[in-house]
Amino acid sequence: xxxxxxxxxxxxxxxxxxxxxxxxxxxxxxxxxxxxxxxxxxxxxxxxxxxxxxxxxxxxxxxxxxxxxxxxxxxxxxxxxxxxxxxxxxxxxxxxxxxxxxxxxxxxxxxxxxxxxxxxxxxxxxxxxxxxxxxxxxxxxxxxxxxxxxxxxxxxxxxxxxxxxxxxxxxxxxxxxxxxxxxxxxxxxxxxxxxxxxxxxxxxxxxxxxxxxxxxxxxxxxxxxxxxxxxxxxxxxxxxxxxxxxxxxxxxxxxxxxxxxxxxxxxxxxxxxxxxxxxxxxxxxxxxxxxxxxxxxxxxxxxxxxx
Numbered sequence: 001x002x003x004x005x006x007x008x009x010x011x012x013x014x015x016x017x018x019x020x021x022x023x024x025x026x027x028x029x030x031x032x033x034x035x036x037x038x039x040x041x042x043x044x045x046x047x048x049x050x051x052x053x054x055x056x057x058x059x060x061x062x063x064x065x066x067x068x069x070x071x072x073x074x075x076x077x078x079x080x081x082x083x084x085x086x087x088x089x090x091x092x093x094x095x096x097x098x099x100x101x102x103x104x105x106x107x108x109x110x111x112x113x114x115x116x117x118x119x120x121x122x123x124x125x126x127x128x129x130x131x132x133x134x135x136x137x138x139x140x141x142x143x144x145x146x147x148x149x150x151x152x153x154x155x156x157x158x159x160x161x162x163x164x165x166x167x168x169x170x171x172x173x174x175x176x177x178x179x180x181x182x183x184x185x186x187x188x189x190x191x192x193x194x195x196x197x198x199x200x201x202x203x204x205x206x207x208x209x210x211x212x213x214x215x216x217x218x219x220x221x222x223x224x225x226x227x228x229x230x231x232x233x234x235x236x237x238x239x240x241x242x243x244x245x246x247x248x249x250x251x252x253x254x255x256x257x258x259x260x261x262x263x264x265x266x267x268x269x270x271x272x273x274x275x276x277x278x279x280x281x282x283x284x285x286x287x288x289x290x291x292x293x294x295x296x297x298x299x300x301x302x303x304x305x306x307x
Contacts, residue, residue, distance in 0.1 A: 037299035044295020050288035057102055058109035065099035070253035078271045091260075091274045092267055101281050103255035108285055111171045111240040111249075112233035118175030119232055123182030124225055128213050130183065131190025140187070144180040152177030152239055156248045167240075170249040174236045185228045189221035196220075223300035230293025234286035241282055257282050 038044050057064060066085075073094030081089045081097075088097040130140035156165075156173035163169055193199060194217060202212050243249035244258025252259060257278040264275035 035299075038295055041295040041298065043291050044298075047288050047291025047293075047295060050284060051292050054105065054109065054285050054288050058106045061102040061106040065096075065102045067096040067099040069095065069100040069103040069255035071095065071099075078267070080271075081273050081277075088277050089271065089273050091263060091271065097260075097274060097277055100255045100260055101257070101277055104257040104260060104278065105281055105285065107167060107250055107254070107256050108237045108240055108282070111167060111174065112236040112289075114168075114171035115175040115178060115236035115239075116229045116232045118172065119178040119182040120225060120229065122175075123179040124186050126179075127183040127186025128190050128217065131187040132194055132209065132213055132217070137187070140183060144183050147176065147180045150176075153243075153246075153248075156243050160248045165243075165248050165251055167250050167254070170240050170243045171236070173243070174239045177239070178232045178235065181232070182225075182228060185224055186221060189224045190217055193217050193220045227293055227297040227300065230289050230296060234289045237282060237285050237289075 038048070066087075073090060073096075075094065076083075076086070076090055077092050077094045079086045079090040079094075081087065083089060086096055086098070088101070090096060091100075126140050126143075130137040152173045155176055156170060159169040159173055190213075194212075199212060199216050202216055207215075240249055240256070241258035241261065244256040245262045246258075247262075249258060250256040260278040261275055264271070264278070268275055
């Protein structure tokens with residue numbers, strides 16, 4: 001696949017109307033190739049369908065949930081799945097498990113998106129700078145090593161001690177934990193792209209470094225950043241469940257899949273469905289992002305154009 005910057009260089013030598021048509025054809029060709037690649041992947045399509053369902057649930061949870069997730073029904077505790085009015089049963093306080101899972105999915109997706117946003121906002125620029133300037137690479141690499149020395153659980157404990165446990169603090173802790181990985185991915189891609197001919201030509205024409213990074217390097221590593229984002233989100237979803245399970249994430253009466261698992265462990269043999277369904281929800285969320293991310297990685301790979 002020709003790089004976006006090389007296409008731009010070609011278009012500058014054409015009349016404006018011809019250049020616009022050429023760029024439109026290139027973009028249309030790329031979109032068509034990516035779509036064809038996704039259609040050839042049954043697992044990718046399955047992941048895409050699951051992802052649409054997960055995102056729909058996350059956005060419309062208040063409309064889809066039959067009850068408020070914190071609403072208790074003391075007269076109907078431990079209802080089995082399929083009970084009239086409670087499709088997935090109830091927990092020890094008579095709270096509707098389906099409603100709690102829907103709101104818990106919303107919280108998981110929120111944490112995942114906030115975490116990946118933090119990782120991209122901080123990690124991508126640092127990776128770009130480290131990959132372009134060798135002297136800065138040593139500084140950023142040492143910073144990355146320091147960040148890796150602090151597991152997200154330690155960061156979450158510190159944030160909870162300072163500001164209290166919450167969804168926001170959990171997202172920050174998980175986002176900070178993913179910054180080093182994002183830095184390394186972007187750094188490696190920058191190393192690769194900056195040696196390509198169109199970047200070397202821009203340097204020879206005395207283009208300013210930040211213009212090269214923003215106009216030539218970044219557009220050609222965006223696909224790697226997108227794919228890495230699909231890897232970070234499932235990790236953040238599991239991380240949020242762990243933090244909430246330990247009492248360092250979302251706090252009651254807020255609904256979280258991790259909180260549901262923590263509550264269910266006390267009566268796992270009496271009402272196993274209270275633990276099974278939240279666990280399945282976590283699995284489906286992570287599976288959706290992983291399957292779609294794998295298919296998207298293959299679709300964005302330029303070598304797939306030759307298949």
